[in-house]
Amino acid sequence: MELAAYFASLDPVNLLKSLPGGVAQGIVWGVMALGVYITFRLLDIADLTVDGSFTTGGAVTAMLILGGWPAWAAVLAAILAGMLAGLCTGLLHTRFGIPAILAGILTQFALYSINLHIMGMAANKSVNPDKFPVFITSRHVPAAILTGLVIAAVLVAALYWYFGTEQGSAVRATGSNSAMSRALGINIDSMKVLGLGLSNGLVALAGGLMTQYQGFADVNMGRGAIVIGLAAVIIGEVVCAAIFRKGANFGIRLGFIIAGGVLYYVVMTLILWLKLNSNDLKLFTAIIVAVFLAVPYLQAQAKSSFKLAGRRGRVARKGGSEHA
Known part of the structure; x- marks a missing residue:
């Protein structure tokens, strides 16, 4: 009876209403995952700076919009601030010999205080879209999805071009x-x-x-960002490999990173719709990442096991024919 009542309480209409918002947020997190992809896959570095630099981007954007800057200029300034944070991690690693993962932790740790200073020692700052011009907001989800897709497409095209240049190829080779x-x-x-x-x-x-989308910046908004970014990267790679079994070019793989962010947030929306405890979202995220990380390994193991079994079978048949 309780199980029947539980399923009866689930309203598919609410799920359909929630999905567009999940898609919009997934595109934004997919953009973040592109950054994670550069360090995690191209540089082979586990960079934990992102938990802090994500918040830095939000804090700079909020404060500049509140200060009268246009949204596009505030976002450009946020990009520069994030790049400075990454440069600090890079210099700690390369110039002072600090391991990359520890350098990222140190920068992330320092950014917590820096982000508070950026926001005037306030834990959060509101950016009301009714008072300040923003170009992506949860109040107009379809427009937010379209804007997010345009930004994502431009980024994928720019990264595809850049990593095909001599300098970009040098980064990949490193x-x-x-x-x-x-x-x-x-x-x-x-x-x-x-x-x-x-x-x-x-x-x-x-x-x-x-x-801009959620209407505020919070000092803890980047907590766990690295895990969400990894989830988007891994989900995107697994789905890409499943569709393009013979391999896909670099541009398509970048596009699937965005798709991974969307799929991740669709799953999170589904979990919330199922009325599971929202405090368990991080647990579900960890499980999703673990499962998708394990899939390629298990597939490779299965293939190698089949090959080994096939080899043994051929050897056994050959030996049997020789004895005969």
């Missing part, structure tokens, strides 16, 4: 094989600093967009 890159004359320290700066600039951009 993450792929740093020893060989150094032997080829690439300054791998500079490439790491550049990659970290670009990554956190994108993360701060997402923070600025999220501040």
